[in-house]
Amino acid sequence: MASPRLAITVDLEFVDSAFLFRGRNERAPAGTGEMGLNGVEFIADLLERHGCRGTFFILGEVAENRPELVADLANRGHEIASHGYSKSHPDLRELRRSDVHEEIVSAKEILEDIVGDDIAGYRAPAFAMDEDVLSVVRDAGFAYDSSLVPSRRIPGFYGDADAPKLPFEATEWYGVGGISEFPITVAPLVGLPVSGAWIRLLGRMYALWGLSKAMNAYPAVTTYIHPWEFIDVPQFDELPRRVPWRTGEYVRTSFEQLIARYSDQIAPMGEVLREYDSGEFSSEVVAP
Numbered sequence: 001m002a003s004p005r006l007a008i009t010v011d012l013e014f015v016d017s018a019f020l021f022r023g024r025n026e027r028a029p030a031g032t033g034e035m036g037l038n039g040v041e042f043i044a045d046l047l048e049r050h051g052c053r054g055t056f057f058i059l060g061e062v063a064e065n066r067p068e069l070v071a072d073l074a075n076r077g078h079e080i081a082s083h084g085y086s087k088s089h090p091d092l093r094e095l096r097r098s099d100v101h102e103e104i105v106s107a108k109e110i111l112e113d114i115v116g117d118d119i120a121g122y123r124a125p126a127f128a129m130d131e132d133v134l135s136v137v138r139d140a141g142f143a144y145d146s147s148l149v150p151s152r153r154i155p156g157f158y159g160d161a162d163a164p165k166l167p168f169e170a171t172e173w174y175g176v177g178g179i180s181e182f183p184i185t186v187a188p189l190v191g192l193p194v195s196g197a198w199i200r201l202l203g204r205m206y207a208l209w210g211l212s213k214a215m216n217a218y219p220a221v222t223t224y225i226h227p228w229e230f231i232d233v234p235q236f237d238e239l240p241r242r243v244p245w246r247t248g249e250y251v252r253t254s255f256e257q258l259i260a261r262y263s264d265q266i267a268p269m270g271e272v273l274r275e276y277d278s279g280e281f282s283s284e285v286v287a288p
Ligand SMILES: [Zn+2]
Pocket: 011, 013, 017, 083, 089, 125, 126
């Protein structure tokens, strides 16, 4: 039995997307547009120091402004994937189909032009996904989506507690064939992701415990983080308090420990999925 694999994924957007979240009207203060850029460098370097590669879900708007950043990550061996086009993180389930198409297809083309290769992975802004959006993602030529969060329901955000916890053919949950889904891993028993703000709110001990439980329960595991979580985000008045809370040193140390612990098992999401689909993993794994 192959050992469990862990995909470290980075949703590559900056602090301004936390202000513009789902098209709310707040204007992002000047200077937040690329706040978090240093965090990209931090996580890429950290992964490489341990001989690991990550997966970067990159916004089309960020890629347009920073093509050299995308090319550099690709050249360093990281997987480049799409996080849609707009910084404002529109809820695609509420847009007209032509706008959904534009958000998804334009972002894929921008990334493919930069890296000169097919982009296989997609993650929806704010993890907002349904069968109509997924069929557009599939038709755009993506091989996999990673937007489903099988966690407890978090009102106004995400959570489908009954959804599959392991990668699967998307017909199973969405009724859309021809594309795989890699769900965000949730900690067994707790039922919450071991990712992003949860690491800061519930703490490093939760993150390390939750991941070890998940790695015991599941052969394919993933965590997500944002580049700005690695830097000290100031508390702007308009910003929800959970956004800057424990950003910077706390998150950097957490990821240093996490990546050191699992360095032998970390691989880009596309590779984890291929390995999982090839059946190299034991099917004996039973979730608690
Ligand atoms: Zn995002």
